[in-house]
Amino acid sequence: MATATAIAAALLLLHLLLFHAQTVAILSPNDYLTLQSIRKSLADLPGSSFFVSWDFTTDPCSFPGVLCRADRVVALALGDPRAGSPGLSGRLPSDIGRLSALSELSLVPGRVSGPIPSSLSLCPSLRFLALSRNLLSGPIPPSVASLSNLRVLDLGSNFLSGPIPAPLTRHPYLSTLILSRNSLSGPIPAFTPKSQLLRLDLQRNRLSGRVPDSLPTSIVYLSLGSNQLSGRIDSILPRLRHLTFLDLSSNLFSGPIPGSVFALPISTLRLQRNSFSGTLRTAGAVRVPYIDLSFNRLGGRIPASFAAAKWLYLDYNRFTGDVPERFVERVVEGEMRVLYLQHNYLTGMPISPATQIPSITSVCLQYNCMLPPVQTACPARAGQQRTRPVEQCKRVKL
16 A cells, blocks of 8 residues: 555656746747746845745746736746835846847836846837836937837836937827936927827926927826926926826926916926916916915916815915915815915915914915015915015005
8 A cells, every 4th residue: 555655656756847848848938938037147135035036947837927828928027016115136137138029118216226137128028127226327228219019118217318219209009108317418309290208207306498398288297307308398288188196396498388288187286496477377267176386486466266275385486466366265264274475575465364274275375565464474484574575565566
């Protein structure tokens, strides 16, 4: 009986070994060797265990992050995607382009450094490429930007430098382009009329020049903040009728703000720290709950329609006249959470000093051409001086 049991166990073991050998043999030799190269080039940071089960005596298609179809690797997600995972270190190997059937490649946040392999251009099926929040450096390879099937490219929060490759903005099928928080420089290249771009995030780079007039009208999310972009945008924004998020803050933009932008269903509008000038005008009801126009050169009277905003930052401008009564009503009702009007040239606000401001609302009126009628806590940047010097108020047309 013992001998029969031992023979049965040996046969089972042989069957399992043959099964694994056959499974390993199914994968394309090129892909098998490339996975080995990736394993040698990358390592787990302390606290990560992503590569622990990458045992090449077993089926590579069963490795974490590896997805195969037939005998090819079609998707590769490198690193533990769970929140708080330390990620990986090392470099992406240049022969990663040998995974020619690859359609998705992602890298969790970590400390992977070095250049983006230009050999990725040898992956013609690549549709999704996300390598954000690592230490990648050097230019964006134009060959990668020319991948005809690419739909999503996220290279944000790295150390990439040089210009944005023109093929990226000429790509007719790219829907998401995220290059934020790098050191990219130069102008934003012109876009193709066939562009289907929905999300464009270029914030926190060193980009300069004007925003192209060819910016796709399909864009829903546009973030260009913290660059060195300049010029007027009043002929560009009215065409972007599908926007739900807009950030042009901390640039050198000038000219008026088109009134149509305030009527869009935008959740957040950030235009602060530019050189926008002129009076505020609206084209229909204000539909934007969060509006930041602070640190500009806007003047004239504040339209009452802006009381519809829930968070409104108009500080450090040149607004004159009285604060609209509708603002007071919204503040007292607790419908406005933030109303910052400090450092303007406002002359009055129709509110009783005894009025109680809801604790959930922050109002600041310091440094205008009036004594603040209500005492509220202001941010530290507002300073200690309650009113603007009389000689300054006299020089402004109120």
